[in-house]
Amino acid sequence: MFSKVLIANRGEIALRIVRACSELGVRSVAVYSDADARAPHVREANEAVHIGGSAASESYLRGDAIIDVARRTGAQAIHPGYGFLAEREWFARAVVDAGLVFVGPPASAIAAMGSKTAARTLALSAGVPVVPGTAEPLGDAGEAAAIAARFGYPVLLKAAAGGGGKGMRLVHEESELSAALESARRESRNAFGDDAVYVEKYIEGPRHVEIQVLGDSHGNMLHLGERECSIQRRHQKMIEEAPSIAVSPQLRESMGATAVRAARSAGYMNAGTCEFLLDRDGSFYFLEMNTRLQVEHPVTELVTGIDIVQWQLRIAAGEPLPFIQNQLSPNGHAIECRITSEDAFNNFLPSTGRVTYLRLPGGPGVRWDGGIGIGSEIGLHYDPMLAKLIVWAPTREAAISRMHRALLELTVEGVETSRDFHLRVMEDEEFRRGEIDIQWLERRIVSLTSVAPPPEGVRAAAIAAVLLADRNRDERRIPPGHAPGHAGGDAWLLAARRGGLRDGCPP
Numbered sequence: 473m474f475s476k477v478l479i480a481n482r483g484e485i486a487l488r489i490v491r492a493c494s495e496l497g498v499r500s501v502a503v504y505s506d507a508d509a510r511a512p513h514v515r516e517a518n519e520a521v522h523i524g525g526s527a528a529s530e531s532y533l534r535g536d537a538i539i540d541v542a543r544r545t546g547a548q549a550i551h552p553g554y555g556f557l558a559e560r561e562w563f564a565r566a567v568v569d570a571g572l573v574f575v576g577p578p579a580s581a582i583a584a585m586g587s588k589t590a591a592r593t594l595a596l597s598a599g600v601p602v603v604p605g606t607a608e609p610l611g612d613a614g615e616a617a618a619i620a621a622r623f624g625y626p627v628l629l630k631a632a633a634g635g636g637g638k639g640m641r642l643v644h645e646e647s648e649l650s651a652a653l654e655s656a657r658r659e660s661r662n663a664f665g666d667d668a669v670y671v672e673k674y675i676e677g678p679r680h681v682e683i684q685v686l687g688d689s690h691g692n693m694l695h696l697g698e699r700e701c702s703i704q705r706r707h708q709k710m711i712e713e714a715p716s717i718a719v720s721p722q723l724r725e726s727m728g729a730t731a732v733r734a735a736r737s738a739g740y741m742n743a744g745t746c747e748f749l750l751d752r753d754g755s756f757y758f759l760e761m762n763t764r765l766q767v768e769h770p771v772t773e774l775v776t777g778i779d780i781v782q783w784q785l786r787i788a789a790g791e792p793l794p795f796i797q798n799q800l801s802p803n804g805h806a807i808e809c810r811i812t813s814e815d816a817f818n819n820f821l822p823s824t825g826r827v828t829y830l831r832l833p834g835g836p837g838v839r840w841d842g843g844i845g846i847g848s849e850i851g852l853h854y855d856p857m858l859a860k861l862i863v864w865a866p867t868r869e870a871a872i873s874r875m876h877r878a879l880l881e882l883t884v885e886g887v888e889t890s891r892d893f894h895l896r897v898m899e900d901e902e903f904r905r906g907e908i909d910i911q912w913l914e915r916r917i918v919s920l921t922s923v924a925p926p927p928e929g930v931r932a933a934a935i936a937a938v939l940l941a942d943r944n945r946d947e948r949r950i951p952p953g954h955a956p957g958h959a960g961g962d963a964w965l966l967a968a969r970r971g972g973l974r975d976g977c978p979p
């Protein structure tokens with residue numbers, strides 16, 4: 473195992489990797505921007521080195537500076553996390569060229585899966601079913617119209633270099649095609665410096681189901697089952713679960729084997745994810761492979777008991793996987809809610825500010841992967857995801873109840889968060905029955921966010937009551953969770969914790 477690893481990332485994922493290193497007895501080196509000087513990942517790592525300005529282009533995207541820090545601090549490997557440099561082929565190559573280990577797949581596998589069109593071509597040649605569509609970038613609108621007519625509307629235009637839902641346009645009929653193509657190209661050019669766009673048949677009402685794979689340098693490649701990621705807004709995941717209620721053991725075996733085949737065809741190694749659309753009739757189509765750790769990896773960790781980040785490090789250090797496929801069936805149910813600094817009741821407007829109060833949920837089966845603390849400044853430089861709240865329980869029903877309870881315990885003050893939105897989803901009957909698909913949230917979002925949280929006054933008074941109770945408790949040195957009044961029916965406490973943030977009036 474390495475003695476020291478540099479983490480080329482920030483926020484919750486940097487802290488997640490610091491923790492994995494710590495448990496493996498590996499020293500961690502954090503890097504940070506101006507804005508992150510006092511961030512939790514900086515405090516928790518064994519060493520931290522400033523690399524530049526707050527804009528990602530001046531810090532977390534400066535591959536050369538990061539490699540230089542690794543050399544100077546004596547780190548033997550670099551873990552890129554997700555986002556930033558994680559899927560940049562040139563970075564993976566530069567790390568290796570500098571005599572260091574890249575904790576991820578070989579650069580050639582990133583390249584093979586890097587463009588959606590190249591990945592589709594590769595998948596097809598490996599016998600992996602893909603969504604009907606082209607594998608070649610589109611020419612002009614005339615060509616696009618001819619191809620779209622062949623597959624039938626609606627179709628989806630997608631950026632070959634796409635990610636995060638960017639450069640994607642749904643087209644219902646031919647009259648919309650030309651403008652949609654132009655705007656997809658523009659968005660892709662701005663986001664990725666590449667305007668290649670191709671077309672896929674738009675599948676109505678499928679689920680997004682993805683398979684986690686793990687491959688070592690000794691030729692072993694396994695899958696860790698699926699994650700259900702259908703709760704999406706604007707093609708961005710908001711809630712993930714494992715397992716999916718739509719996936720039987722037979723389907724898991726078949727999708728898993730397909731994902732392993734796709735990964736092998738790219739010469740893959742380390743942790744990766746094959747994303748699929750699962751149609752109502754049980755057929756599934758490969759969408760793309762994410763050649764990195766996913767945001768939602770914890771739900772898989774909780775149902776398999778496998779620490780994916782630790783295994784990324786072990787694999788990078790040359791260890792063989794000790795498991796065999798039939799040991800890996802999911803146990804119980806896990807759910808993750810992405811806690812973002814967005815005001816769900818105001819069209820998910822990004823919210824900025826300083827975290828003035830933070831009360832974290834706890835108790836059985838609750839995991840908090842966060843990157844914020846009291847005093848954290850939430851700006852607009854980085855992704856709005858502040859943390860992930862993840863729960864495990866023996867059944868899906870129990871996991872939903874547990875998530876609801878944990879969300880009620882969570883209090884973040886100073887910045888708006890998506891907490892109340894997640895509470896609404898956990899309370900929704902259709903969601904509870906598992907009747908979801910990738911368009912579910914778009915259909916339900918208006919009703920889910922129609923009743924605004926309570927007015928500031930009620931909220932502020934309720935929060936003041938919680939703060940006061942906490943201070944009293946601290947003064948009396950009573951351990952958290954044991955404050956008298958927590959279960960004692962104090963109306964204001966309950967208002968802050970529950971109804972006050974939900975219904976607008978104390979119970």
Ligand code: ADP
Pocket residue numbers: 603628634635636637638640672673674675676680704707708747749759760910
């Ligand atoms: P990105 O890499 O930009 O996230 P993906 O190809 O992974 O793009 O797709 C993101 C989401 O968009 C999917 O999870 C799914 O909800 C939706 N989507 C993608 N392709 C299709 C399709 N052909 N039909 C219907 N929905 C799709």
